[in-house]
Amino acid sequence: MKAETGRADYVIAVAALGLLGFGVIMVYSASHILAAERYGSGAHFFTRQVGFALAGLTAMFVLSRIDYHRLAALGPVIYGLAVAGL
Numbered sequence: 001m002k003a004e005t006g007r008a009d010y011v012i013a014v015a016a017l018g019l020l021g022f023g024v025i026m027v028y029s030a031s032h033i034l035a036a037e038r039y040g041s042g043a044h045f046f047t048r049q050v051g052f053a054l055a056g057l058t059a060m061f062v063l064s065r066i067d068y069h070r071l072a073a074l075g076p077v078i079y080g081l082a083v084a085g086l
Helices: 010-039 044-064 068-085
Strands: none
Touching: 010 044
């Protein structure tokens, strides 16, 4: 049986987008007053979070188009960067 390629798992994509949206709304809800007092805009942290979310979605889309077998040689480097990022 040959594996299908190029197909997205829409259930996981919808779940991830739902969690992303929920998280962005929670950031806005939790930080609106503080952002208004400190930065003069209640949406300061919200806009930053949306920017990071868009960057993450872009990275997710780009990496989804790369065959993960080609990344196997970079495994130790990626692991090292992940550990260093902690």
